[in-house]
Amino acid sequence: MLANHEQSVFERPALRGFATTYGQPFERDGLVAFLPGCFSASLAADVVNVQIDHIGSTAVGDTRAGLRVVDHADGLAFEFELPPTQGGAVLASMVASNGRTDVSVGVDVLASTEKELRGHKVRLVTKAKLREISVCKAGAVRHASVRLIDLAATSLTLEDELRLGTLGMVARLNEAVTGIKDSVNRLDAAVRSHTATPAVNADAAEWSKQIHLMYLNDT
Numbered sequence: 001m002l003a004n005h006e007q008s009v010f011e012r013p014a015l016r017g018f019a020t021t022y023g024q025p026f027e028r029d030g031l032v033a034f035l036p037g038c039f040s041a042s043l044a045a046d047v048v049n050v051q052i053d054h055i056g057s058t059a060v061g062d063t064r065a066g067l068r069v070v071d072h073a074d075g076l077a078f079e080f081e082l083p084p085t086q087g088g089a090v091l092a093s094m095v096a097s098n099g100r101t102d103v104s105v106g107v108d109v110l111a112s113t114e115k116e117l118r119g120h121k122v123r124l125v126t127k128a129k130l131r132e133i134s135v136c137k138a139g140a141v142r143h144a145s146v147r148l149i150d151l152a153a154t155s156l157t158l159e160d161e162l163r164l165g166t167l168g169m170v171a172r173l174n175e176a177v178t179g180i181k182d183s184v185n186r187l188d189a190a191v192r193s194h195t196a197t198p199a200v201n202a203d204a205a206e207w208s209k210q211i212h213l214m215y216l217n218d219t
Helices: 040-045 086-096 158-164 166-192 196-218
Strands: 013-021 031-034 049-052 067-071 075-081 102-117 120-136 146-150
Touching (some): 013 086, 013 166, 040 067, 040 120, 049 086, 067 120, 067 158, 075 120, 086 120
Parallel strands (some): 031 120, 049 120
Antiparallel strands (some): 013 075, 013 146, 067 075, 102 120
């Protein structure tokens, strides 16, 4: 059993969420998006690790021990039953305390194509090797997030949550909360700074870019 930050006891603590989502443009040396099916071959052949912030030494499990990945039309859904180890407890605490509720993936792009969307070139990944899934503070892909659950206290499987849309709803709520917290923290830092104007200008530019990316995604 594992106690979370609220002192409740989880008999079978597990992480559940989207490792990444499909068709969501993100910035990585230009605009990039994963296409449905791009990880199919990798999921059938490769071992995928679970870790923190893409740091290999923090790996606490993989697809041979506890990690289950479901390739869904919306993205890569995953569930990882946490091991009763110090690493498992640390990972659970990070997620439960909202310190790490975003998810990012470590991949090797093997094939892609380019398409122009509203005047912007987007690299569409058609085949990629999935190396690891990392919990992190701020992931690049929209709706890629994770939460801590107790498998002993829920009758809903990962597949149930995908079918009911629960996983997607939780991901969207997490993104909204994360965005609000990030905006508040940036504004607070700007207010505290004696040279607030450059910071505010930088924030405005970043927010403009993020809004533009959301516009590209929704149109």
